[in-house]
Amino acid sequence: xxxxxxxxADKVKKLHRDEGKLNVRVIKAYRSxxxxxxxxxxxxxxxxxxxxxxxxxxxS
Numbered sequence: 001x002x003x004x005x006x007x008x009a010d011k012v013k014k015l016h017r018d019e020g021k022l023n024v025r026v027i028k029a030y031r032s033x034x035x036x037x038x039x040x041x042x043x044x045x046x047x048x049x050x051x052x053x054x055x056x057x058x059x060s
Contacts, residue, residue, distance in 0.1 A: 021045045026057050 006014075027041045042057045 021047060022049070024052065024055070026055055028057055028059075030059065 022045065024044050024046055025041055026044050027039055029037055029039050032038050040059060044055055044057065046052060046055065
C-alpha cells in the first residue's frame with residue numbers, strides 16, 4: 001500500500017515546534033516627521049499571556 005504523504009503544513013509544524021509559546025501580533029503607532037500617524041507590526045513569541053505587558057518593539 002502507498003504511504004500517506006505529508007502536506008507542507010505538516011512538515012512546517014514538525015520543524016517549528018515551540019511548545020508552550022504563543023505567537024502575538026504587536027502593533028505600534030508612531031508619528032512620522034511630517035506629523036501623520038503611522039503603524040508597524042511585528043510577530044513576537046511569548047511564553048505566556050502575563051508577558052504581554054513587557055513586550056517592546058522598536059523601528060529598526
